[in-house]
Amino acid sequence: MQKIGVFVCWCGSNIAATVDVKAVAEAVKNEPGVVVSTEYQYMCSAAGQKMIQEAIKEHHLDGIVVCSCSPRMHEATFRKTAEAAGLNPYMVEIANIREQCSWIHKDMAEGTEKAIILARSAIAKLRNNMPLQAGTSAVKKRCLVIGGGIAGIQTALDVADAGFEVDIVEKRPTIGGRMAQLDKTFPTLDCSACILTPKMVEASQSEKINIISYAEVEKVNGFVGNFTATIRKKARYVDELKCTGCGLCMAKCPAKKGKNEFNMELDNRPAIYIPFAQAIPNVAVIDPEQCNKLKNDKCGLCERVCTAGAINYKQQDELIEREYGAIVVATGFQPIDANPLNELGYAENADVVTSLELERLMNAAGPSKGTLVRPSDGKHPHTIVFVQCVGSRCDENTKRGKPYCSKICCMYTAKHAMLIREKYPDTDVHVFYIDVRTPGKNFDEFYRRAVEQYGVDYIKGQVGKVANENGKLMVQGSDLINGEQITIAADLVVLATAIEPDPTARSIGTMLTSSMDTNDFFTEAHPKLRPVESPTAGIFLSGVCQGPKDIPETVAQAGAAASKVIGLLAKDHLVTNPCVAGSNELLCNGCSQCEKVCPYGAITYIEKEVRGPGVREVRRIAQVNPAVCQGCGACTVTCPSGAMDLKGFSNQQIMAEVDAICL
Amino acid sequence: MENNAKFLTETALRISGVNPRKCMKCGKCSATCPNYDKMEYHPHQFVTMVDRGQIEKLMESDSIYMCLSCMACVQRCPRGVEPGKLVEAVRLMKIRQQGMDHKGPRDIPPMVDEKVPQQLLMAAMRKYRK
Numbered sequence: 001m002q003k004i005g006v007f008v009c010w011c012g013s014n015i016a017a018t019v020d021v022k023a024v025a026e027a028v029k030n031e032p033g034v035v036v037s038t039e040y041q042y043m044c045s046a047a048g049q050k051m052i053q054e055a056i057k058e059h060h061l062d063g064i065v066v067c068s069c070s071p072r073m074h075e076a077t078f079r080k081t082a083e084a085a086g087l088n089p090y091m092v093e094i095a096n097i098r099e100q101c102s103w104i105h106k107d108m109a110e111g112t113e114k115a116i117i118l119a120r121s122a123i124a125k126l127r128n129n130m131p132l133q134a135g136t137s138a139v140k141k142r143c144l145v146i147g148g149g150i151a152g153i154q155t156a157l158d159v160a161d162a163g164f165e166v167d168i169v170e171k172r173p174t175i176g177g178r179m180a181q182l183d184k185t186f187p188t189l190d191c192s193a194c195i196l197t198p199k200m201v202e203a204s205q206s207e208k209i210n211i212i213s214y215a216e217v218e219k220v221n222g223f224v225g226n227f228t229a230t231i232r233k234k235a236r237y238v239d240e241l242k243c244t245g246c247g248l249c250m251a252k253c254p255a256k257k258g259k260n261e262f263n264m265e266l267d268n269r270p271a272i273y274i275p276f277a278q279a280i281p282n283v284a285v286i287d288p289e290q291c292n293k294l295k296n297d298k299c300g301l302c303e304r305v306c307t308a309g310a311i312n313y314k315q316q317d318e319l320i321e322r323e324y325g326a327i328v329v330a331t332g333f334q335p336i337d338a339n340p341l342n343e344l345g346y347a348e349n350a351d352v353v354t355s356l357e358l359e360r361l362m363n364a365a366g367p368s369k370g371t372l373v374r375p376s377d378g379k380h381p382h383t384i385v386f387v388q389c390v391g392s393r394c395d396e397n398t399k400r401g402k403p404y405c406s407k408i409c410c411m412y413t414a415k416h417a418m419l420i421r422e423k424y425p426d427t428d429v430h431v432f433y434i435d436v437r438t439p440g441k442n443f444d445e446f447y448r449r450a451v452e453q454y455g456v457d458y459i460k461g462q463v464g465k466v467a468n469e470n471g472k473l474m475v476q477g478s479d480l481i482n483g484e485q486i487t488i489a490a491d492l493v494v495l496a497t498a499i500e501p502d503p504t505a506r507s508i509g510t511m512l513t514s515s516m517d518t519n520d521f522f523t524e525a526h527p528k529l530r531p532v533e534s535p536t537a538g539i540f541l542s543g544v545c546q547g548p549k550d551i552p553e554t555v556a557q558a559g560a561a562a563s564k565v566i567g568l569l570a571k572d573h574l575v576t577n578p579c580v581a582g583s584n585e586l587l588c589n590g591c592s593q594c595e596k597v598c599p600y601g602a603i604t605y606i607e608k609e610v611r612g613p614g615v616r617e618v619r620r621i622a623q624v625n626p627a628v629c630q631g632c633g634a635c636t637v638t639c640p641s642g643a644m645d646l647k648g649f650s651n652q653q654i655m656a657e658v659d660a661i662c663l
Numbered sequence: 664m665e666n667n668a669k670f671l672t673e674t675a676l677r678i679s680g681v682n683p684r685k686c687m688k689c690g691k692c693s694a695t696c697p698n699y700d701k702m703e704y705h706p707h708q709f710v711t712m713v714d715r716g717q718i719e720k721l722m723e724s725d726s727i728y729m730c731l732s733c734m735a736c737v738q739r740c741p742r743g744v745e746p747g748k749l750v751e752a753v754r755l756m757k758i759r760q761q762g763m764d765h766k767g768p769r770d771i772p773p774m775v776d777e778k779v780p781q782q783l784l785m786a787a788m789r790k791y792r793k
Binding site: 343389393394395397398400401434435460461462463464465476477478479480483485 | 742
């Protein structure tokens with residue numbers, strides 16, 4: 001028979017005012033196994049803990065029940081107390097008689113009765129407890145950052161600063177991401193490239209940071225502290241170590257019809273190209289879809305002009321396999337496709353552009369060298385209409401766009417409108433809006449400046465139709481405040497298109513078994529208290545992959561994610577939770593159902609010879625990796641044969657609790 | 664809201680299956696409406712008035728016949744409010760109120776002249792199409 005001690009806490013008057021604690025202690029005194037039962041005013045205090053420890057030693061207890069507050073509050077405290085007295089910490093059970101009893105009852109008799117039941121059920125569970133040992137696993141001191149935009153760069157810089165090795169994997173030929181495409185940044189109007197490129201240079205020069213550009217993560221195995229990633233480095237057809245970035249090949253390349261992705265396809269680039277002047281690495285890449293040599297084995301001009309001998313048409317994709325302790329997702333966003341919203345005429349009219357296209361049109365390094373012109377005829381537009389909330393804030397069932405607010409559009413439209421009025425005062429600027437949302441430091445002041453100082457015309461209402469009449473864009477919209485439908489003859493229409501997660505996010509989320517919401521944004525472990533961690537241990541979130549954000553918020557989150565990574569990598573070993581699932585190989589029939597429901601990818605299958613009473617055969621059996629399992633219990637309730645069980649919360653223990661309440 | 668107004672509102676919402684509270688006052692419906700100028704109460708106002716229980720006012724207005732039932736507002740509404748269905752519901756309430764004497768599709772052709780509002784025909788076709 002076990003020797004169990006029961007300790008009932010008053011919690012001052014928190015419990016004692018509604019529960020007769022003495023009666024509870026008295027009532028469970030004769031439960032099977034209970035050898036000592038007592039109460040005290042504050043069980044969590046030093047004196048209360050000492051009382052428990054002395055009782056453990058005096059009565060040679062092999063399990064204790066503490067009737068007190070929620071286990072979320074003090075389970076860890078009492079486990080430590082028990083461990084210090086030589087008891088296995090998993091032989092401690094908490095009966096929650098505060099949050100689940102005294103705080104929600106008024107009547108003393110009722111409260112006491114319920115407290116006794118809760119105490120009995122904890123005792124019943126404890127009788128089935130087994131001592132558990134927490135294991136440890138080593139931590140690989142290296143961090144993988146997926147995505148080389150401002151979020152990824154900032155996280156990498158901060159992690160490297162703490163002395164850990166970081167690999168940035170970027171799918172495009174250069175790091176820099178969306179921020180590199182922007183012209184100015186709100187609300188200070190400083191040049192985006194001027195503040196971003198020094199960070200890009202810093203990342204490339206850091207001894208701890210290794211930039212793997214033009215590469216994608218293909219496979220991730222393992223668990224927190226011990227990930228193994230396979231990275232596919234796509235063939236550039238240019239030797240990264242030899243290329244000096246002189247640009248001679250770009251000038252000579254005869255295939256100049258490639259769509260310039262960096263300029264939002266507003267102009268063309270050669271088949272061999274460096275995305276932009278400040279690209280890092282400053283190395284050319286050949287677009288195999290464009291290159292005549294790669295397609296038809298004709299030309300080869302770039303190889304002949306390259307003085308460094310860097311061109312290599314035979315280059316193959318390269319697979320890199322590395323081990324990491326932590327992974328940071330910083331996959332960023334893209335603007336949605338405005339084509340399906342056909343009333344806005346984006347597909348038919350060159351002069352209906354998205355805001356990101358306008359950024360390139362206004363940028364000194366853009367296709368028009370910073371002069372604001374219409375894409376159709378290169379003329380200066382005199383009337384410009386901005387349309388807000390294009391594809392944002394839509395009911396999901398309408399299939400017209402995203403249900404969320406994209407957050408950044410109000411501010412960048414105010415910026416665009418202001419910059420245009422500043423540079424071209426002869427331009428009329430109208431903005432159709434639903435709401436103007438500008439919370440943030442100096443944000444609303446910025447928007448008001450656009451209205452009051454620069455005379456931007458904000459119209460409350462949406463746009464119903466954009467029609468091209470002899471080169472003029474007739475914008476028909478609502479002016480709800482004046483109660484009229486108005487039509488503005490515009491030269492340029494700018495759509496503030498919603499932003500959505502990068503299309504690669506979903507496959508990366510699946511690869512990392514990291515949960516996502518219905519919009520493909522990564523979910524955080526807790527929406528308020530753990531905003532930069534994924535629910536999957538060892539995976540951290542940085543930037544817009546977790547939700548729409550502006551640059552300051554992205555940088556802040558990137559730093560926060562880095563600090564969490566540093567906290568993880570600073571440890572040599574991780575203590576694993578012993579309350580993990582395990583399968584009974586005699587019962588398991590290898591049906592794979594547990595593997596399908598496991599949110600952490602902790603379950604694999606092995607072929608194993610099973611020897612049991614009357615059984616001797618090779619079977620497919622589920623095996624749980626205890627370092628990955630988080631003890632959620634999804635597999636135990638799914639298992640049709642009852643083979644899966646969760647240590648510390650076994651079916652037997654739970655049923656004993658239920659019996660104690662019901663019988 | 665007095666009892667009759669409440670009853671009328673509930674009827675309009677039941678017939679249309681529309682929840683006007685989803686509206687976030689963006690004006691897309693009125694921006695789209697091809698007959699905006701002829702509508703005494705414009706589509707976005709129509710939605711708000713239903714929400715406020717002003718159905719009687721709407722039933723007396725020409726707006727319910729001026730609506731072309733083109734359903735552009737229904738298609739474009741980013742919130743899925745479907746203003747055109749509300750207009751149709753109020754129109755039906757008006758028709759049903761006047762003595763339950765609505766006609767089947769076969770009764771209509773001999774009666775058609777320029778005085779019959781086109782919207783009535785549209786409404787009848789939609790109603791009896793099934």
